[in-house]
Amino acid sequence: MLKRAVLTLIALAIAIGGGAASVWYALHIQKGAGAITIGTWTAFPDIGTPEADPYTNARVAREGVLALGRAEGLAFVAEHDSEGKPLARECVYRLEGQLPTARFWTLYAADQSLDAIETGKSRPAALQSHQVLREADNSVRIMASSRPAPGNWLLTAGSGPMYFVLTFYDTPIASSTGLSGIELPRIVRSGCDA
Amino acid sequence: MRSLLYAVLVGLVGAGIVHILVLMMVPELSERDAWSRLSMASDLYRMTPLEPETGGQPVVKSVDPLFLAVACRFDIGEGMVQVKAPGKVPFWSVSIYDRNGHNIYSFNDHSATNATLDAVALTPAQMLEVRRQLPDDLDGSVFVETPIGEGIVVLRAFVPDESWRPEVSQFLRQSTCELKEL
Numbered sequence: 001m002l003k004r005a006v007l008t009l010i011a012l013a014i015a016i017g018g019g020a021a022s023v024w025y026a027l028h029i030q031k032g033a034g035a036i037t038i039g040t041w042t043a044f045p046d047i048g049t050p051e052a053d054p055y056t057n058a059r060v061a062r063e064g065v066l067a068l069g070r071a072e073g074l075a076f077v078a079e080h081d082s083e084g085k086p087l088a089r090e091c092v093y094r095l096e097g098q099l100p101t102a103r104f105w106t107l108y109a110a111d112q113s114l115d116a117i118e119t120g121k122s123r124p125a126a127l128q129s130h131q132v133l134r135e136a137d138n139s140v141r142i143m144a145s146s147r148p149a150p151g152n153w154l155l156t157a158g159s160g161p162m163y164f165v166l167t168f169y170d171t172p173i174a175s176s177t178g179l180s181g182i183e184l185p186r187i188v189r190s191g192c193d194a
Numbered sequence: 195m196r197s198l199l200y201a202v203l204v205g206l207v208g209a210g211i212v213h214i215l216v217l218m219m220v221p222e223l224s225e226r227d228a229w230s231r232l233s234m235a236s237d238l239y240r241m242t243p244l245e246p247e248t249g250g251q252p253v254v255k256s257v258d259p260l261f262l263a264v265a266c267r268f269d270i271g272e273g274m275v276q277v278k279a280p281g282k283v284p285f286w287s288v289s290i291y292d293r294n295g296h297n298i299y300s301f302n303d304h305s306a307t308n309a310t311l312d313a314v315a316l317t318p319a320q321m322l323e324v325r326r327q328l329p330d331d332l333d334g335s336v337f338v339e340t341p342i343g344e345g346i347v348v349l350r351a352f353v354p355d356e357s358w359r360p361e362v363s364q365f366l367r368q369s370t371c372e373l374k375e376l
Contacts (some may be wrong), residue, residue, distance in 0.1 A: 014205025023217055128352075
């Protein structure tokens with residue numbers, strides 16, 4: 001009798017604990033169902049649409065996001081550099097390469113909850129396409145650093161994990177067919193504060 | 195030993211069922227979704243800034259630091275809702291979300307007459323009424339036909355640099371979200 005009770009308890013514990021934990025895990029990993037990866041950049045084109053999968057729906061409800069619509073834009077998040085190392089705020093990064101067609105884009109450095117980094121200065125940790133200089137072949141090169149850099153400079157600050165968020169506004173790539181064959185900048189680590 | 199294995203197996207199957215149930219229930223039961231957060235901040239048909247200007251926690255995360263956004267909740271069941279904003283800014287876009295935060299429809303200044311925001315969200319039945327006789331003040335509006343009842347409309351505007359901020363926030367402050375009876 002006792003044995004049966006213990007066994008039932010074990011089964012219940014695995015069912016409830018395992019079920020809840022697996023949902024929690026699935027909702028917390030940055031990647032996941034519905035993600036599209038280009039280089040080191042990840043986007044969720046279906047987020048917040050009625051076609052989204054149940055995991056994305058749950059994430060939208062839990063975090064209270066109001067995702068950008070298709071006529072508005074599409075956001076890409078990078079959490080690693082091109083060598084696969086996690087981005088750190090102590091490091092200097094060079095973002096270089098071609099960008100897809102869009103009316104304009106914005107780039108900002110973010111913390112873990114994807115809010116823009118507080119720089120403590122009047123310059124925000126954000127850049128937009130009308131502010132950047134381009135190379136002769138129309139590509140861009142941006143230095144992300146806590147210290148001033150020549151050319152295009154994205155101010156970062158502090159220490160700890162960092163994310164880059166690159167959002168294209170009013171762009172054909174936000175439609176489902178537009179995502180094939182586009183190129184996004186590489187993120188090259190060029191040094192770190194000890 | 196065999197009965198222990200059996201218990202673990204039953205547990206794993208149960209875990210799968212619980213996983214699916216919890217996943218399905220999260221959107222229904224969440225008290226942290228956009229609608230709930232907005233309803234704590236303001237009433238229906240009230241344009242609410244998503245980022246408080248005095249700092250502090252944002253009502254709903256609008257994410258991009260180079261953007262400002264306002265949102266208002268509406269219920270088309272009560273009548274059409276007209277969203278307007280006078281003036282011009284470098285870029286604005288509007289999204290209409292249903293009660294669960296799904297983006298139903300979005301458009302930007304390129305798809306508006308004279309790049310001025312004047313949009314009406316309404317049900318197909320209300321659209322039929324409007325077609326029969328177009329009210330004068332809806333002349334030139336963008337009509338968004340949607341079968342949803344309750345929803346959220348979000349107006350986002352681009353702030354290219356700090357010098358634009360007063361003008362853009364003025365634009366958003368003057369935006370209105372109005373219930374229209376037929």
